[in-house]
Amino acid sequence: MIELLQNLIDGLGRGSIYALLALGVAVVFGVMHLLNFAHGELITISGYAAYAAGQQGWSWYIIAPLIVVCAVVSSLVIERVAFSRVRGESDFTLLLTSFGVHFVVSAVFLLYVSASVKTYPRPGWVTNTYSLGPLNIEVFDTVVIVVTIITLIATTMLLQRTMFGLALRAASADFDTARLMGVKSDSVIRGAFALSGLLAGIAGVFWLMRSGSTTPSAGIDPMLKGVLAALIGGLGSLRGAVLGGFALGLAEVLLRSRLPDSIASLTEGVVFVLIALLFIFRPQGLITVAHAERV
Amino acid sequence: MFPSLGRDVAFPVIGSVLLFSAFVGAGLIYQNWLGGAAERLVTVMLIDAVIVLGIQIYVGNTGVLSFGHIGFGAIAGYTFAVFAISPAEKAKRIPDAPFGLAEVDVSSTAAVLIAVLLTVAVAFVIGVGLARSGAQSGAVSATVITLALLFVTHEVARNWPELTGGERAGLFFPIGGKLDTRAPIYIALFGALVVARVYAQSRSGRLAAAAREDNLAARAMGVNPLVQQMAALLISVAVVSVGASLRVYEDGSLLPQNFFFNYTLLTLVMLIVGGRNSVTGALLGVAVMTAGRELARRLGQDGFEIFGIGLDGEPLDWVFRENLQTVFLGASMLGFMILRPSGLLGDWEFDEWLRSRFGRFRAGGRAKAAAAESRPEPLPELESVEPSVLEAHGIDVSFGGFKALSDVGLIARSGEVIGIIGPNGAGKTTMVNVITGLVEPSSGKFSLNGDDVTSTPTYRLARLGVVRTFQNLRLFAALTVRENVEVSALIAASHRQGRTLIDVDSVIAEADLWEYRDRRARELDYGNSRRLELARAAALAPSFLLLDEPTSGMSDLESAEMIEQVRHMAATVGAGVLVIDHDLNFITGVSDRIYVFDHGEVIAHGSAEEVQADPLVRAAYLGTERTV
Numbered sequence: 014m015i016e017l018l019q020n021l022i023d024g025l026g027r028g029s030i031y032a033l034l035a036l037g038v039a040v041v042f043g044v045m046h047l048l049n050f051a052h053g054e055l056i057t058i059s060g061y062a063a064y065a066a067g068q069q070g071w072s073w074y075i076i077a078p079l080i081v082v083c084a085v086v087s088s089l090v091i092e093r094v095a096f097s098r099v100r101g102e103s104d105f106t107l108l109l110t111s112f113g114v115h116f117v118v119s120a121v122f123l124l125y126v127s128a129s130v131k132t133y134p135r136p137g138w139v140t141n142t143y144s145l146g147p148l149n150i151e152v153f154d155t156v157v158i159v160v161t162i163i164t165l166i167a168t169t170m171l172l173q174r175t176m177f178g179l180a181l182r183a184a185s186a187d188f189d190t191a192r193l194m195g196v197k198s199d200s201v202i203r204g205a206f207a208l209s210g211l212l213a214g215i216a217g218v219f220w221l222m223r224s225g226s227t228t229p230s231a232g233i234d235p236m237l238k239g240v241l242a243a244l245i246g247g248l249g250s251l252r253g254a255v256l257g258g259f260a261l262g263l264a265e266v267l268l269r270s271r272l273p274d275s276i277a278s279l280t281e282g283v284v285f286v287l288i289a290l291l292f293i294f295r296p297q298g299l300i301t302v303a304h305a306e307r308v
Numbered sequence: 309m310f311p312s313l314g315r316d317v318a319f320p321v322i323g324s325v326l327l328f329s330a331f332v333g334a335g336l337i338y339q340n341w342l343g344g345a346a347e348r349l350v351t352v353m354l355i356d357a358v359i360v361l362g363i364q365i366y367v368g369n370t371g372v373l374s375f376g377h378i379g380f381g382a383i384a385g386y387t388f389a390v391f392a393i394s395p396a397e398k399a400k401r402i403p404d405a406p407f408g409l410a411e412v413d414v415s416s417t418a419a420v421l422i423a424v425l426l427t428v429a430v431a432f433v434i435g436v437g438l439a440r441s442g443a444q445s446g447a448v449s450a451t452v453i454t455l456a457l458l459f460v461t462h463e464v465a466r467n468w469p470e471l472t473g474g475e476r477a478g479l480f481f482p483i484g485g486k487l488d489t490r491a492p493i494y495i496a497l498f499g500a501l502v503v504a505r506v507y508a509q510s511r512s513g514r515l516a517a518a519a520r521e522d523n524l525a526a527r528a529m530g531v532n533p534l535v536q537q538m539a540a541l542l543i544s545v546a547v548v549s550v551g552a553s554l555r556v557y558e559d560g561s562l563l564p565q566n567f568f569f570n571y572t573l574l575t576l577v578m579l580i581v582g583g584r585n586s587v588t589g590a591l592l593g594v595a596v597m598t599a600g601r602e603l604a605r606r607l608g609q610d611g612f613e614i615f616g617i618g619l620d621g622e623p624l625d626w627v628f629r630e631n632l633q634t635v636f637l638g639a640s641m642l643g644f645m646i647l648r649p650s651g652l653l654g655d656w657e658f659d660e661w662l663r664s665r666f667g668r669f670r671a672g673g674r675a676k677a678a679a680a681e682s683r684p685e686p687l688p689e690l691e692s693v694e695p696s697v698l699e700a701h702g703i704d705v706s707f708g709g710f711k712a713l714s715d716v717g718l719i720a721r722s723g724e725v726i727g728i729i730g731p732n733g734a735g736k737t738t739m740v741n742v743i744t745g746l747v748e749p750s751s752g753k754f755s756l757n758g759d760d761v762t763s764t765p766t767y768r769l770a771r772l773g774v775v776r777t778f779q780n781l782r783l784f785a786a787l788t789v790r791e792n793v794e795v796s797a798l799i800a801a802s803h804r805q806g807r808t809l810i811d812v813d814s815v816i817a818e819a820d821l822w823e824y825r826d827r828r829a830r831e832l833d834y835g836n837s838r839r840l841e842l843a844r845a846a847a848l849a850p851s852f853l854l855l856d857e858p859t860s861g862m863s864d865l866e867s868a869e870m871i872e873q874v875r876h877m878a879a880t881v882g883a884g885v886l887v888i889d890h891d892l893n894f895i896t897g898v899s900d901r902i903y904v905f906d907h908g909e910v911i912a913h914g915s916a917e918e919v920q921a922d923p924l925v926r927a928a929y930l931g932t933e934r935t936v
Contacts, residue, residue: 106649113642120634282463285456
C-alpha cells in the first residue's frame with residue numbers, strides 16, 4: 014500500500030512533465046492536424062541556451078525563465094520557417110516535415126557544438142527529498158506537480174475565458190468553419206505554436222534541471238513522451254493529452270518498480286508494447302473525439 | 309493476377325534490367341575512377357538500394373508512413389548473424405545464446421532464408437495490429453505502431469546480450485571473410501527491382517494504390533484495403549530482410565545502433581527524395597543521396613576546392629565542417645517536404661515511359677489515327693438480367709441526439725430507376741451511406757435478394773453488387789483513367805462472376821473518356837471526373853448503382869447527357885439505379901418511382917405524378933400549409 018502510494022507520487026511527478034509536453038503536442042495538432050515530432054527540439058534548443066548561459070556564469074534562476082522564453086521563440090520560428098509552408102498538405106507530408114525539423118535541429122547542434130554532453134548549473138536542491146510519514150518525496154517532484162497544476166489551471170482559463178482560447182477551440186473542432194466565422198488562421202496557428210512552446214518551455218525547465226545536461230539528440234526522449242502521451246489520450250483532445258501524460262508517467266513508474274529485475278531495463282520497451290497494444294485495440298486513444306468519415 | 313501481361317510483367321522486367329544496368333554501371337564507373345575507398349561506398353549504396361526498394365513496396369503502394377522497416381531489418385540482421393556465425397566464433401562471442409543457438413551451424417544462404425521467414429512472420433503479427441489500428445494513407449496511429457516496433461527491437465537488442473552481444477560489444481564476426489564477390493548483392497538488387505515493379509502492377513499492388521489514393525472510395529469499389537496492405541507489408545519486409553542480411557554480412561559486425569534512428573532517417577530520405585510512389589524514384593533517391601552525402605562528407609573533411617583554388621579555412625569554413633552530411637540529410641528531408649513533397653520523380657515510372665514511347669513508335673507517328681481506329685464499339689444493352697431486389701425496413705439512424713433517419717423503408721428492383729429526393733439535410737445521403745455499409749443503423753433491417761446484409765462491411769456490399777458514386781468526387785487521383793476503371797474490373801473479375809462483365813476499354817469509351825484514357829484522374833475537368841466515377845462504378849457490373857447527386861454542378865445540357873449515360877450504363881450491366889438529388893424536375897424526369905425524404909422520414913412515395921400531387925410534398929417543396 015505504502016509502495017503503491019509512493020509510486021503514485023513518483024508517477025505524478027513524472028507524469029506532470031509528460032502532461033505538459035503532450036498538451037503542447039495536442040494544441041498544435043488541433044489547429045494544423047500536425048503530429049509534431051519536432052516538439053522535443055524546443056527542449057534541445059533551450060538546453061543549449063542554458064549551456065551558453067551557464068558558460069556566462071549565470072545561475073539557474075535566471076536560466077529557468079530563459080529556457081521558457083527560448084522555447085516560445087523557437088516554436089514560433091520553426092512554425093514560420095517550416096510548418097507555415099506545408100499547411101494543408103497531406104498528413105504524410107506534415108509528419109515527415111516535423112521529422113525533418115527534428116533532424117535538422119539536432120544535426121545543427123552536432124555540427125556546431127559537437128556530440129559531447131554539455132552541462133549547465135541547476136539548483137542544489139534538485140536531488141533533495143523530505144519524508145512525509147513513511148513516504149519519501151523529492152522536493153523537485155513537489156515543485157513540478159505544483160507548477161504543473163498551476164499551469165494547467167492557467168491554460169484552462171486561457172482556453173475557456175479568452176477570445177484566443179475560443180478561437181483555438183473552434184479551430185480545433187473545425188478549422189474551415191472557424192475561418193468562415195472570422196477566426197484568423199494565421200494568428201490562431203501562431204498562437205497555438207506560442208502556447209505549445211510555452212508549455213514545452215515549462216516542461217523543459219523541469220526536464221533540463223532534472224537531467225542537468227543536453228546533447229544534440231536530447232530532444233528524442235521528450236518528443237516521444239509528449240507524442241505518445243498525446244496519442245494515448247486521443248489526439249485532438251486536450252483533456253485526453255493531459256490524462257495521457259499522467260497515465261504514461263504512472264505506467265513507467267509502476268513498471269520500473271514492479272517488473273522482475275531481469276527485464277527491468279526493458280521498461281521503455283514494455284511501455285512501447287503496451288502503447289502499441291492500446292492503439293491496436295483502441296486506435297482512437299483513451300478519450301474518443303467525435304469523428305466520422307465525411308462522404 | 310495481372311490485367312495485361314505485356315504491360316504489367318514484360319515492360320517492368322525490361323525496365324528493371326535497364327535501370328539495374330544504369331544504376332550498377334554508374335557505381336562501377338565511379339568506383340573505377342576513384343578506386344579503393346569508392347568500392348566500399350558503391351557496395352553500401354547497392355545494399356541501401358535493396359533496403360529502400362523494400363521500404364518503397366510498403367510505403368509507396370499503401371501510403372502508410374513506416375518508421376518500423378529498419379526495426380524489421382534489425383530482426384532479420386540479428387537472425388542472420390546468429391545463424392550464420394560459425395559455432396566456434398559464437399563460443400567466443402555469445403556462448404550462452406538461448407535455444408541452443410550457439411551450436412547451430414548453417415550456411416549463409418540458409419541463414420538468409422531463416423532471417424526472411426522469421427521476419428516475415430513477425431511482420432504478419434505487426435500487420436494484424438496495423439490493420440486493427442485502421443492503417444491508411446497518412447494514418448498516425450499506424451505510423452506510431454511502426455515507430456514502437458523500431459524502439460522495441462532496439463531496446464531488446466541492447467538488453468539481450470546473450471543473443472546480441474549487447475550494446476557495446478555487439479557481434480563481430482568473419483562469416484567467411486567479407487563478401488568476396490558482389491554477385492549476391494547484384495542478384496538481390498535486381499530481384500528487389502523486379503519484385504517492386506511487378507508488385508506495383510499486380511492486382512494486389514493496384515488495389516493497394518487505389519486504397520492509398522482514397523481509402524473510402526476503394527472500399528466502395530469492393531477493395532478490402534487491409535488485405536492488400538498486408539500483402540504489401542509481407543513482400544516489403546521480405547525484401548528488407550534480404551537487404552539487412554547483406555548489410556550485416558558486408559559490415560562483418562552488428563551493433564544495435566546499426567539498425568536504428570539514423571539508418572531509418574537515411575533510408576526514408578532516400579525514398580522521399582526520389583519520389584516514394586515510384587520504384588524508379590526510389591532508386592534515383594538512393595543514388596542522389598549517396599552522392600550528396602559523400603560530397604557533404606568530403607566537403608566537411610577537406611573543405612572546398614575548385615580548379616585548385618582551395619577555400620579551406622576561408623569564408624565557407626563555417627559550413628564545411630565535420631558532420632556536414634548529417635545536416636545534409638535532415639535538410640534534404642525538410643527541403644523536399646516543403647518544396648516538392650512528391651519527390652524528384654513523383655509518379656513517373658521508367659518502364660511506363662518506355663512503354664508509351666514504344667507504343668508511339670509502333671503506331672509510326674499515326675498515334676491519333678490508331679487510337680481512333682481501336683476505339684471500341686458501343687455496348688449492347690442487356691435483354692434480360694437475373695432480377696435483384698434491395699429492401700430496407702424500419703431504418704433508424706441517430707448521430708448523438710440528432711435523428712438522421714427514422715423508420716425509413718425502401719424497395720428497389722433491377723431494371724428500375726428509383727429517385728430519392730428531399731431538401732438538404734433530409735437524410736438522403738445518410739440513406740445511401742446505410743445501404744452501402746458506411747453508416748450502421750441503430751435499428752432496422754436491410755436485405756439484398758432476401759439475404760440480410762445489415763452491418764455488412766462496405767467492400768463486401770460492393771462485391772455483392774451494391775455500388776455507389778460520391779457527391780463530392782472521390783477518384784483515385786494519381787491513377788490514370790484506365791487504372792481507375794481497372795480497379796473495379798479486377799474486383800469484378802474475382803467477385804462478380806456470373807454477371808455480364810463489360811471490358812475496361814468499352815466502358816471508358818462509353819463514358820466518352822476514350823481520348824483521356826492515359827491521363828491521370830487528377831488532370832480531368834469536373835464533367836469528365838463525374839463520368840469517370842460513373843464508369844468506375846459500372847465496371848463493377850453492379851446489381852444496384854447508387855448515384856449521390858450525379859449532376860450537381862452541371863449545366864442542364866450536361867445533366868441531360870449524364871442521365872442518358874446513366875440509363876445506358878445501367879442497361880448494359882443490367883443494374884437497378886437509385887439516384888439522389890434535390891432537384892424535383894430532374895428526379896421526376898428520370899425516375900420510375902420516387903421516394904420523398906424530409907427530416908429523416910419518407911413523406912411520400914410513388915410515381916412522379918403521384919408524388920407531385922401529394923400535399924405533404926407540395927408543403928415541403930412549395931411551402932404551402934400542411935394539410936394532414
